[in-house]
Amino acid sequence: MSEYLLEMRGITKEFNQVKAIENIDLKVRPGECVGLCGENGAGKSTLMKVLSAVYPYGTWEGSILWEGKELKAHSIVETEAAGIVIIHQELMMVPHLSVAENIFLGDELTNGFGFIDYDLMNAKATQLMNRLKMPDINVALPVLSYGGGKQQLIEIAKALNKNAKLLILDEPTSALTGTETETLLDLIKEFKSHGMACVYISHKLDEVAAIADTVTIIRDGHHIGTQPMAELDTNRIITMMVGREMKNLFPREEHEVGEVVFEAKNISVWDTTNPDRKLVDDVSFQLRAGEILGVAGLVGAGRTELACKLFGYWPGDHEGKIFLDGKEIHVKNPADAVRQGICMVPEDRKRHGIIPLMPVGYNITMSVLGRYAHNQLIDAESELAAIQHEILRMKIKTASPLLPIASLSGGNQQKAVVGKMLLPDPRVLIMDEPTRGVDVGAKYEIYKLIFELAKQGVAILMISSELPEVLGVADRVLVISEGKLTGDFPNVGLSQETVLAAAIGKPETAAA
Template structure:
């Protein structure tokens, strides 16, 4: 019997003849946690989809040995039966179904006679969520009632409900806060102690360093290195990932800020389900020309609700007075908001960011199509030139603008959404978790772009759960907690601890 739980040998996966994986070897022992690292588009998710038979045996080359035996799985059902459980990078929840129904999808508990055993499932669902210290979720409500961070935890709970020998976590923490990530890492440690192996994929390299025993780095579909974590640190992982040293993570530029251009007054949002409950409670703030304003806070603090209300995109009832250049504007719908000079890059690119049926280029020009109208036709050449320009500017990795947007890696989809909103040339750009799932190199490019835009006079609001990023980028930081403004700090001598304690204060 082999020492290894899993061996993948010489894995090659092509899309339309173009190799995304070029002969990758990887081996995992029981109880071992592998950190799979690489830039956006390196092939991490593809490799894990090969392993979990999202791409079935026969659609790739190479060999998978599971507990020493060849594994020729035809579907994710086969791999789940073997004990390979994957948490996908893109959430797979069904928004209209309840939390419980999602947790048990395909795995339902039934009563004799075949009817669903809802009481038992609800009880188990509550238990699973309690393990993740998620106390404010009502398991009988539809999943769509909950925000990105909660949905991510629900997805994790769904995986924990299955019997895993190998748990694959593909960017599990991109919308979790530090406290939630700590809980997740604790759970993984407990699973490891029981002999469960993990593959952990995250662009938050601190987490990778904290939890993983071994780091596998891939670049452009090729294996670069397999190294025990004990011989590495975060900087050396970055060097292996990008193929060069990165001294500086935040390209901060000193700028002089202009006059106040934007004001939000008395923003209040009411809960979609419990209309008497406020998710955002009377928040007011102002923004100056060229300023980058960070908004920090824990999940559920009301940050996403606040910015979507400013942009007319809050799903429930909300009130907001929005002022631009000293005049009150109507931003009660996203279209009106864009016309008035605002742009929002939403947190959840799958639901609100990309149009899955369109190609990369069409997604980018979607918001400004009118600009290419020549009489009754579209000027395709001008459109394509703009698309190529945006692709270059953001270093968006795609073989062609005509590929389906869904064929891009997660981080590159994020860049496409950013490109789209930048084309509207807004006065105020609102970014909700702009670097979520984006690799270190690409993050640097996005920050550089933010500084460029700010020095051209754009005012930028950035909601981010990564405190290091907020401190690295923002001129000023608002801290929210339970729907209220808990602090407004100029970013001078500010620390993560100060932001956290403001977020937690009562």
């Protein structure tokens, strides 16, 4: 009997005659956690889709040994029955069904008459939530009542409910708060101690370092190396991922900060479903030309709601004034915001950033289509030129601009969304978690771009939950805690501790 639970040997997967991964090996022992690392588009998700039979047996080359026997699964139902459970990079829940219904989707509990037993499902789901330390969740409410982080944890609950022998987590924490991430890592450790194995994919390498026993690194579809985590550190992983050493993660460039271009005064925003609840509470700030203003805070502090209000798409109640060049402006909707020079890269790429089945290229030019119109027709040539320019500038990895954006790797989709919002030449650019799901190398490129834009005088509001990123990039840092502005610090000798203290509502120093 082999010491391995899983052995993937020589896996090759092609899309339209292009090899996404080639001859990759991956081995996992029972109870072992393997970190799978690699740049955007390296082939991590593809390898896991081969394993879970999202790509069925016969659509790829190589072999998979599961518990010593060859696995030839044709669907995810078969792999789940074998004990392989995958949590995909993009959430896969049915928003209008309840939490319990989602957890038991396809596996509904029935009573003696064959009808769905909702009471039983709710009771079991509640038990599960308690076990997973999420007692606040009402399992009878639709999943959409919960934010991205909670939804992710519910998805994980659903997976754990399936008694996985091997749990695959593809970028599980990109929408989680620090505490939620800790909860998740603790849970995985607990399940590991009962013998569950896992494959953990993340661009957050400190998480990989915390959870993985072994790390496998792939680059451009090729296996680069597999080593015990104890012999590695995050710098070493980066070097293997990128193929060269990266000494400086933040390409800071001096740039001039000019006059105030944008001002928000007394902005308040109320919850859409519960109009008594204020999500943003009387926030005011100024933003100067060429200034990079970081907005730090815990996930759920109200930063995204603030950004939505400024960009003209908060569906609930809101108030406050917005000024551009000293004149009050009214932003009716996002299209209107773009016309007035305010652009936004949204946090939730899948819901607000892309039209999944439309080609990458048209996703990029969508915001400025009128520009290529002549006599009611689109001038395809000039549109294509603009698309190609953006694909080059953002280094978007795609075989053709005509492929659906959903076929790109997560990080490359993100780069396309950023490209889309640069085309209108914004004066004010709001970026909500701009590097979510983006690898270290591509992060570096996005930072370089942010500095380049700042040099050109664009005023940038960068919301980010990654403190090193805020401190590495911003000129000034606003901190929001429970909807209120609790800090406004020039980023000179600013420490993580100071920002964190303000983020949890206990500022060390008074807000400026």
